[in-house]
Amino acid sequence: MVRKKLIAGNWKMNCLQAEGIALAKEVAAKVKAQKFDCDFLICPPFTLLGAIKKCLRGTKIALGAQDVHFAEKGAHTGDISSLMLTDLGCTYTIIGHSERRVDHFESNELINKKAVAAHQAGLNTVICIGETGEERDAGKTIKVCQDEIDGSVPNDATAKNTVIAYEPIWAIGTGKTPTAADVEEVHAAIRKALTKKLGKATANKMRILYGGSVKPSNAAELLSLPDVDGALIGGASLKAEDFINIAINSTK
Numbered sequence: 001m002v003r004k005k006l007i008a009g010n011w012k013m014n015c016l017q018a019e020g021i022a023l024a025k026e027v028a029a030k031v032k033a034q035k036f037d038c039d040f041l042i043c044p045p046f047t048l049l050g051a052i053k054k055c056l057r058g059t060k061i062a063l064g065a066q067d068v069h070f071a072e073k074g075a076h077t078g079d080i081s082s083l084m085l086t087d088l089g090c091t092y093t094i095i096g097h098s099e100r101r102v103d104h105f106e107s108n109e110l111i112n113k114k115a116v117a118a119h120q121a122g123l124n125t126v127i128c129i130g131e132t133g134e135e136r137d138a139g140k141t142i143k144v145c146q147d148e149i150d151g152s153v154p155n156d157a158t159a160k161n162t163v164i165a166y167e168p169i170w171a172i173g174t175g176k177t178p179t180a181a182d183v184e185e186v187h188a189a190i191r192k193a194l195t196k197k198l199g200k201a202t203a204n205k206m207r208i209l210y211g212g213s214v215k216p217s218n219a220a221e222l223l224s225l226p227d228v229d230g231a232l233i234g235g236a237s238l239k240a241e242d243f244i245n246i247a248i249n250s251t252k
Contacts, residue, residue, distance in 0.1 A: 006230035007038050008233065021048075136170060184226065207230060
């Protein structure tokens with residue numbers, strides 16, 4: 001089955017307003033200048049969402065957040081609800097990124113609750129999974145991914161509202177990447193786990209992204225693999241030329 005590639009940029013905690021606006025405008029101009037057979041998503045920090053939305057007008061680039069709370073409103077100091085995100089024009093949110101799982105001790109159960117709330121508000125979710133270096137060395141990669149799929153993905157998730165992002169934690173921002181064979185093996189196992197949880201029809205349509213030191217030089221190889229349906233890009237998304245070149249290489 002042919003699934004349309006999704007090229008997503010996770011800016012993380014980077015860019016003040018002026019540089020974020022400049023970056024978004026440059027990306028938007030480059031996307032407009034070429035015909036791409038892929039979808040685009042930009043996920044800037046919360047502080048930039050409103051400004052970046054204005055920069056993306058007239059493009060097909062979707063706007064997403066980097067996290068969301070499971071409650072609609074209330075006494076949750078420092079948190080952001082799904083309705084707040086949709087009010088700003090977001091159509092996506094990342095959930096369960098390893099930096100949230102590790103630094104903020106987020107559990108599969110919590111991530112599941114966030115995904116349910118996001119879907120109810122009309123947001124699409126990019127649910128992140130992936131193993132640590134220690135888990136990889138212990139041969140637990142597949143088991144970790146299966147467990148995170150089972151615990152983090154809502155039982156009624158669909159291919160329209162859910163994207164999975166496999167990001168081996170040991171490869172994020174390190175310059176290290178698994179071999180293409182390793183990525184292919186894990187993505188196939190993720191597809192199998194999704195089939196078990198959601199059924200074959202949904203699993204075959206759901207996009208699975210790869211993330212972890214994706215750059216223009218390795219994008220063509222990684223994104224040509226059968227079960228790799230795009231990329232969740234960190235550092236390289238902060239340079240418009242690199243981000244666009246990854247998209248170009250994704251179709252080679």
